[in-house]
Amino acid sequence: MSKFKKKANVKQDIPTSSMPDVVFMLLFFFMVTTQMRETNINVKQQLPEATQLKKLARKSLVAYMYIGEPKKTEEWGKEPKIQVNDVFIEPKDVIQWVNQEKAKLQEFERDQMTVSMKVDVDAKRGIIADVETELRKANARLLLYSTLQRRVDN
C-alpha cells in the first residue's frame, strides 16, 4: 500500500510568469496573419463542397466575384446577383470589370489572371453561364469555382 501513498517530491504548479509572453506570441501571430477584408460581401455565401480542390498558386493574379442571393432581399430582390468589389453588376458589365482587373496587373501576367467565382449553393446555373460567356469574350478563361473541402469521400 505504501507504494501508492508516496508523494512525488515535485512542484506541481505551472509557472505563470511566462504566460504573458506566451500569450503575446500568439497575439502577434494572429495580428500578422489577420487580413481585414476590404470588401463587404452583400450576397449569401454558402459554398458548395467538393473533393478535387486545387490551390491557386499566386494570389495577386486572382480576381474575386461573388454570386448569390442578396442579403438585403427587401432592397435587391431574391434573384441571385453578381457582386464584384463593393457593387452589384450585371453580366454585361463583366467585360469591363475584367479589363479593370487586368489593368492592375503587369502586362506579361494579364493572360494568367484567374477569376475565382464564389457562388452560393442555391444560385442557379443560368446566371453563372451568362457570366462565363462574358468571361470568354473578355478572354479571362482561367476560372476557379471556389468550394470547400468535403470531409468524407463518398
Place this chain on the structure above:
Amino acid sequence: MPRATPDIPNASMADIAFLLLVFFLVTTTVANDRGLAIQLPPPPEALPPDMDIKIQERNLFKIQVNSFDNVLVEGNPFFGTPSELRDMIKEFVLNNGADPTSSDNPEKAIVSYKTDRGTSHKKFIEILDAAQAAYYQIYAERADVSVKKWLELSSDLANPENKRLYDIGRGRRPDGTVEIPMNLSIAEPTKAGGK
C-alpha cells in the same frame, strides 16, 4: 523625499493580452482560395466557322442535368453516388476500344456535361467534381502518386520534378500532344427551367 517609482501594474497584462488575442482569433478568416479549376473555351467568334467536328457516339459520355437536379447519364436516369459516376467515367475513358459501345481511346473520349439554366450550383459542382476526380485518379495512378499529391503538383509546374510527374500522368508525347487529355466539355445550359 524618494521619487515615486512609476511602475505599471503587470498583473493585468496577461488579461489585456488575452482580450486582444480573442479579438484577433475571432476576426481572423482563413483565406479560402481553393476550388475546382477549369479553363473556359475561347469565345465562339474566335473559332473558325467551319469547325464542325464529327464525334462518334461511342466517344461521348453524356451527362445531363435538368432544372430539378435530376441526372441523366448516357440517356438513363442516374441515382447513384458521385463516386459511382466517377468510376463510370474512368471506365469509359480507359476503355481503349475493348467495349464497342464505349470510347476508342482516351484521347478521343469526351465527357460532355450539359446542365439547365435552372440547375443548382450545388449539383453542378457535385457532377463536375466527379468528372474531374475520374481524370485526376487516372493521372495520379499513372504518375504513381496519391491524388492529393497530384492536385498539389499540378498547381506548381514551375518545379521540374512536378512537371516531369505531370507529363508522365497525362502521357505527354514529344510533339506536345497528350495521351489522356481532360476532354471535359461544359455545354451552354438549356433554357427549360427558369430564365
